[in-house]
Amino acid sequence: GAGVSQSPRYKVAKRGQDVALRCDPISGHVSLFWYQQALGQGPEFLTYFQNEAQLDKSGLPSDRFFAERPEGSVSTLKIQRTQQEDSAVYLCASSEVSGNYGYTFGSGTRLTVV
Amino acid sequence: GQNIDQPTEMTATEGAIVQINCTYQTSGFNGLFWYQQHAGEAPTFLSYNVLDGLEEKGRFSSFLSRSKGYSYLLLKELQMKDSASYLCAVLTGGGNKLTFGTGTQLKVEL
Numbered sequence: 501g502a503g504v505s506q507s508p509r510y511k512v513a514k515r516g517q518d519v520a521l522r523c524d525p526i527s528g529h530v531s532l533f534w535y536q537q538a539l540g541q542g543p544e545f546l547t548y549f550q551n552e553a554q555l556d557k558s559g560l561p562s563d564r565f566f567a568e569r570p571e572g573s574v575s576t577l578k579i580q581r582t583q584q585e586d587s588a589v590y591l592c593a594s595s596e597v598s599g600n601y602g603y604t605f606g607s608g609t610r611l612t613v614v
Numbered sequence: 615g616q617n618i619d620q621p622t623e624m625t626a627t628e629g630a631i632v633q634i635n636c637t638y639q640t641s642g643f644n645g646l647f648w649y650q651q652h653a654g655e656a657p658t659f660l661s662y663n664v665l666d667g668l669e670e671k672g673r674f675s676s677f678l679s680r681s682k683g684y685s686y687l688l689l690k691e692l693q694m695k696d697s698a699s700y701l702c703a704v705l706t707g708g709g710n711k712l713t714f715g716t717g718t719q720l721k722v723e724l
Contacts, residue, residue: 504656540719541717542714543701556710607654607655
């Protein structure tokens with residue numbers, strides 16, 4: 501597609517509920533990144549894929565967070581047993597090879613846990 | 615660890631020039647990016663510096679000094695639509711990870 505597409509745009513979850521956030525990167529982009537952005541803060545790195553391989557997951561805050569990209573294109577970020585501190589905007593970005601070419605970001609999914 | 619500092623807020627007048635500074639201390643450096651982010655929208659790419667010096671692109675310019683761990687974004691002929699958050703980000707991790715500062719919220723006034 502023309503840009504990075506994320507869905508849903510907004511998600512309200514009850515505390516303890518599981519959620520799944522989807523990212524469709526730009527076609528042909530090898531690298532895919534997930535970031536978490538709290539209100540008034542810069543994006544914080546969560547995880548990175550090169551094709552289907554998850555090369556870095558050092559930013560995932562707990563084992564409740566899980567990401568996959570099984571066919572090297574669409575990626576899903578799953579959060580189990582959501583907690584209020586998980587409320588944030590989750591941004592997906594993709595790039596052609598490494599980040600040297602800059603990322604193209606999606607508009608994000610705003611998750612609110614109530 | 616990674617540390618990227620930029621001012622939290624700045625205010626400037628329409629038509630004026632504003633300089634947003636960024637200092638960084640990171641393990642590894644593969645370049646520095648500036649992004650613009652309007653409220654509720656995706657960050658959009660503004661500039662990339664990997665060598666020392668000034669990069670100019672229309673009304674926006676970005677400067678880098680690697681020895682000082684310092685960059686700035688210069689915005690000229692400010693317009694109301696320039697009101698946004700400006701994010702400084704350093705590429706580390708072998709060129710695969712962008713580490714962001716907290717962003718500078720710029721308000722352009724009449």
